[in-house]
Every structure is written in C-alpha cells, then in structure tokens.
Amino acid sequence: MAGTSAFLDKVYEADGGESMRRYYNDWADIYDADLRENDYRTPARCAAALARHLTDGDAPILDFACGTGLSGVALKEAGFTTIDGTDISEGMLEKARAKGAYRELFRAEPDTVLDTGDRQYMGVTAVGAIGAGAAPAGNIDGAIASLAPGGVFVVSLNDHTLEDPQFEARLNRAIADGRVEKIMAEDGQHLPAIGLGARVWAVRRL
Ligand SMILES: C[S@@+](CC[C@H](N)C(=O)[O-])C[C@H]1O[C@@H](n2cnc3c(N)ncnc32)[C@H](O)[C@@H]1O
Known part of the structure; x- marks a missing residue:
C-alpha cells in the first residue's frame, strides 16, 4: 500500500541553501x-x-537537479545516450552515479543559479x-541560458509550485523576451498515490 515517508511529507516545506542540501543527503538512501x-x-x-521534440538521441543533454538519477534512467529509456x-547533494549524486545512466555528474552550490559556461546543451x-x-x-533562466539555439528545455512544475506564480512567470517572460518559443504545457500526474499533479512545460531556445 502506498504511504508517505517523513521526508516526502515535509519536502514541500524544506528551506533552501545548506539545509536543502542536508535534507536530500539524509533522504538519499530511501528516496x-x-x-x-x-x-x-x-x-x-x-x-x-523531450524525445518528442528532440529527435537526436545522441545530442548532449543536461538533467538539472538529477537527484538519485530516476530522471536520468527515464531519459536513457527514452533513447538518450549523452546525459x-x-x-x-553528494548523497543523491552518489546514487545517480551507481545507476550508470550519466556521462558526467557534477555538484552544484545551493545558492547559485545553473551556469554551464561555454558548454551548451541541446536538451535540459x-x-x-x-x-x-x-x-x-532563477534556475529556469539558467537552464534556458544553457541551451544551444534550437535546444529544448523540459520542466515539471508540481501543484504546490503552480500556486506560486513566479515560476510560470519566468517561462512566460522568456517567451515574451523572444529567448524561447513555447512548445507545450501539459497537465498530468506527478505522484498519484498522494493525489499530486504536475504541469510539464517544454520550450525551444530561439
Ligand atoms: C525532488 S528531487 C528530484 C530529483 C530527480 N530529478 C527526480 O526526478 O527524482 C529534487 C532535487 O533537487 C536538488 N536540488 C535542490 N536545490 C537545488 C539547486 N539549487 N541546484 C541543484 N539541485 C538542487 C535536490 O538535491 C534533489 O536531488
């Protein structure tokens, strides 16, 4: 029978910064x-x-906040080879490493925004x-800036997140600025056992 652990119960209230890192390090073993x-x-x-809108399975893609690698495994199963x-969280990254789905894994700092420098991806x-x-x-803008022209950004926003307008406002601003074009925004299930949904957005870098 489905249930929620203390971690899943409390995660949507977790603070950012080092306390977020600690939260996920502690959760990694049973995540x-x-x-x-x-x-x-x-x-x-x-x-x-992503597979619908980025047909080159060998194109380099970045799985931002990859956690234990459940998302990387799904990308691999969808045909992507260069992830x-x-x-x-080092604890989460260690689990991701063990799954063997990734080319490279690197640790980010909690209070910085995603910045891949000269390395640009065809999918994030x-x-x-x-x-x-x-x-x-802010990582929505960081992810968009990490895309090569024509690259696709796919992001899920769960029901709790959608209650706060700043997240979709970032996507809508990027569309209005001409940085990206909207491909889709589709509602569906996130964690059905606890009745939580998520909207999956995809945008293409112009
Ligand atoms: C709910 S998990 C999702 C992990 C994975 N993508 C999945 O689908 O299972 C959220 C992840 O975000 C990571 N995270 C939180 N804040 C972050 C930040 N500022 N930069 C990068 N990762 C972050 C956490 O360490 C955690 O692994």
Whole structure:
C-alpha cells in the first residue's frame, strides 16, 4: 500500500541553501523506494516530452537537479545516450552515479543559479527539480541560458509550485523576451498515490 515517508511529507516545506542540501543527503538512501511507492510519473512524462521534440538521441543533454538519477534512467529509456547531471547533494549524486545512466555528474552550490559556461546543451530537463521543495525559480533562466539555439528545455512544475506564480512567470517572460518559443504545457500526474499533479512545460531556445 502506498504511504508517505517523513521526508516526502515535509519536502514541500524544506528551506533552501545548506539545509536543502542536508535534507536530500539524509533522504538519499530511501528516496527511490519512497518515490516508487508513490508511483512517481514525472520522469517518464518529461523524458517522453523531450524525445518528442528532440529527435537526436545522441545530442548532449543536461538533467538539472538529477537527484538519485530516476530522471536520468527515464531519459536513457527514452533513447538518450549523452546525459550529464547536476545536483547540490553528494548523497543523491552518489546514487545517480551507481545507476550508470550519466556521462558526467557534477555538484552544484545551493545558492547559485545553473551556469554551464561555454558548454551548451541541446536538451535540459528539470524533473521535480524546480519549485517548492527543490531549486529556486532563477534556475529556469539558467537552464534556458544553457541551451544551444534550437535546444529544448523540459520542466515539471508540481501543484504546490503552480500556486506560486513566479515560476510560470519566468517561462512566460522568456517567451515574451523572444529567448524561447513555447512548445507545450501539459497537465498530468506527478505522484498519484498522494493525489499530486504536475504541469510539464517544454520550450525551444530561439
Ligand atoms: C525532488 S528531487 C528530484 C530529483 C530527480 N530529478 C527526480 O526526478 O527524482 C529534487 C532535487 O533537487 C536538488 N536540488 C535542490 N536545490 C537545488 C539547486 N539549487 N541546484 C541543484 N539541485 C538542487 C535536490 O538535491 C534533489 O536531488
């Protein structure tokens, strides 16, 4: 029977910075079991969305806030072969490393915004990665800036996150500024066992 662990119960209230890093380090050992138990749908939804709009499976992609790698495994299963991952939590990254889905994994600092420098990706995913209980909204702009022209950004925003307008406002501003064009925004299940949904957005860098 599905249930929620103390970690899943409290995550949407977790603070940012070092306390967020500690939260996920402490959760890492049982994260996969918790999410599996609650029928976590978003990795497969996001991977399918990326595969629909980025047909070159060998193109380099970045899985932002990759956690234990559930999102990387879904991307691999959708046909992607060249996946980098980044996360603030070494505990989560260690689990991701063990899954063997990633080319490179690197640790990020909690209070900085994603910046991949000269390295640009044809796809960036943020699966359960931005919003309440995860990384701050500024990373939406960081992810868009990490794309090569024509590259696709797929981001899920769960129901808690959608209550705060700043997240979708970032996407809408990027569209209005001409940095990206909207491809889709599709509502569906996130963690059905606890009745939580998520909207999956995809935008293309212009
Ligand atoms: C709910 S998990 C999602 C992990 C994975 N994408 C998945 O689908 O299972 C959120 C992840 O965001 C990471 N995170 C939180 N704040 C972050 C930040 N500022 N930069 C990068 N990762 C961050 C956490 O360490 C955690 O692994």
